[in-house]
Amino acid sequence: MKNKILPVFTGALIGSILSASSVSVRAYEDTPNGWYQQGQDDLQDMLRTIPSLRKAKNIILFVGDGMGISTVTAARIYAGQLNGSNGEENLLEFEKMPYLGLAKTYNTNSQVPDSAGTMTAMMTGVKTKIGFIGVNQNAERGDCSSMFGNELTSFLEQAEQVGMSTGVVSTARLTHATPAAAYAHSPERGWEVDSKMPEEALAGGCTDIASQLIDFPYGDGIEVALGGGRRNFIPNTMDDPEDAGKTGEREDGRDLTAEWADRKNSAYVWNEADLDNVNTYTTDHLLGLFERSHMEYEADRLNDTGGEPSLAKMTGKAIDILKKNRKGFFLTVEAGRVDHAHHGGNAQRALRDAIALSDAVKVAREKTRSKDTLIIVTADHGHVMTMSGYPKRGNPILGLAKNGDDQPLLASDDMPYTTLGYANGPGTMGVDGPRRVDLSSMDTQALDFRQPSLIPMGSETHSGEEVAIYADGPGAHLFRKTHEQSYIYHVMNYAKARKNHGKWQWGWWR
Template structure:
């Protein structure tokens, strides 16, 4: 489209909007606040232009377990926490990432997915088998011998081969399913350290996930790795720096932290907030941050432990500062991993607080990059059996009481179909004098599952902005996310050219 044609088209759009605005005076409700707000939103959408340039950068936010009810409840919670109307509130990613689609999350072998094959679908473009990472449908779960020939190439590996910088951030263990999908190929998602490998895997030469991260052969390796999971990189004889009574997990004699430091003498290894804060991105080419022996803290608990761990937004911003020094661009995954864990625990408050922390990270990253040359995507791997129910009045606390059941006991707006919130052979608890807004409160559930609530099989949302973000519309297969990212960056061609 020529510049003169664009100007003519824009002029026509402005004229049409002006004419439409004056015509609204004939509509009785034209000055109603909802009506005028919708008219403003319509004008914004009409004026928006599709971006079909090549994406220099990709930032992929994966919020583990972010169901649609979780988005809604977090939106209301965030607004109410700020003392504004929660129902009409807008989370940062809802505003900044305007293109949306629904993603079908089933896997090759299951109606309801786990995080391993769904993350593989997002970063590799194929649906696979529950419990496996970085492999195709040809895999046999937990059988190392079946890995050969079933491995996939991820967008991150293509980016490294093409000369871009890469990074992964997670509030979960960095060897956990979602971040691991960017680099690992395993028939068993639980093979995070060598101690976790079954005898068959040892006999057939399969590597654990932590070892695969340090040994990752793509390009010159990740420029940024930050998250939890420190124990999987440490020897069983090594005391954890935060707790001398806790030891590392490795039995094979490999101190993977020391190996990373020897391999990358241009990098900095940190394990706490003090070390993180001391990093000068301008003078640092690589960061390896492991901030907890296992998963990082929930955001609600991190705030109580002053100086203990960096926030997701802080990690994301520092990652962008380091990665953006590469003129060829970068690919970054940022996972809000503990939304999923809070839901499994039946603890809605922590799930909502961690979702708000992701929204803060999206805003922080958006403000650091050029949105015209950066494809930013936010999506989930799967949903949870989490619901918003009853008929609570507007502005009712989202963590509060929705109404009274036929058993004459109050019930909360938020609840779960199954999980720890239901007790076997016990009547439903009376919540009359219970503070259901307390961060430790576990929402009631229908089916008792003492250890963990389950995932759900409903669709999740994809939010996007930037080059080719408009390709996300309608109802799509989850593995399309990879194909849009690859198309927007032309990454396969760039990697192939770089290899010549």
């Protein structure tokens, strides 16, 4: 791995033009004239939007894990309703960004993808199989020996090679598929810690994902890593600092958190209070592990025993450290628990985590400049959540579908239904043959309510349709049609590689 030859970045002949940083958001009267004026103003916003042909100094890639288009729509409405509006007219922060495309998410061996293969595509420019992290499709899943010679180089690795600062932020375990694809190589996404690896893989020279984060061989190492997954970084003889009676899961005896902290100008934190106290001016490398496994859902975060930072706070802290580098930075931020809530058939938690991603994007836009920072917001895949049933305007997105008289709409079995539901999953199911459960007396807006699902499954599944790509900054205009998901890497590469003032650049600026 350490001797692997990294490909250079390509460049292009480019001028320098500023772009409008976002679409304007205004309030309009709910009248025919109001709707007409809204359309006219939207058109003028678009006419004023000029592509930025500058070189990108910084790149931030946001990934809403499982945040398909139906999730974005429902989260937009829910966020608006939480603020007292009907909701439909609302925009999430990333929806204000001026450029938009679609990404096809399939893996090379599956119509419906997983997060390992999809994030690998975004990070390396090459599609691959389900379960593969930083490895191409020629390897065999779970076969250590098949990985060697088939490793893919990630954008983060290349960024470190040219002296940029890098960071990974996630509300999932940092060793989980999406964040891991930024820095690790494994033919099995489940090899997060050495105790989860087979003996033949360890003997064959494969290493666990957690150790790859700490032993990262490129540049001066990853500068910022914030998320969950503490158990994978501490030995099984060490008590967890938060969860009584729990220990780490490493069998090799290594305390990776101590190894990180022993480096010059480095810090390790495990709770929000300690994160708040980190001096970003004197700290060059920061590791934060805020849960033994995944971090809490945003809806449950304030009840956490040790105290957890929000995704927005982690994003802001990461940028404050990374932006000290005059050569720029690359940061990837994942709202990992959107996916987990959907798997549980729990729409409310999924939507709240999608809104938390929007808040993080807002912080990132405030702390950077659109003239030199490319921000991309997308998803690795979608979920089978649907929004249907002809509910009235402003109807609670988590409620029963109701008509203009505020009466529940009824299905052909004369029972009400919710606006949101799932094509499959563990949600409220019929208990008498084909009959559904009567939702009339249920609080469908309760935090733990599981939306109805059609096909009974222990865990709701991913979906295979396209996901949106929202973008702003240098190179953002290159997202404007349906793309292969691996195209995202190539835009990041191109935006970073090109040079101002009409000069050719055949590699990255050094």
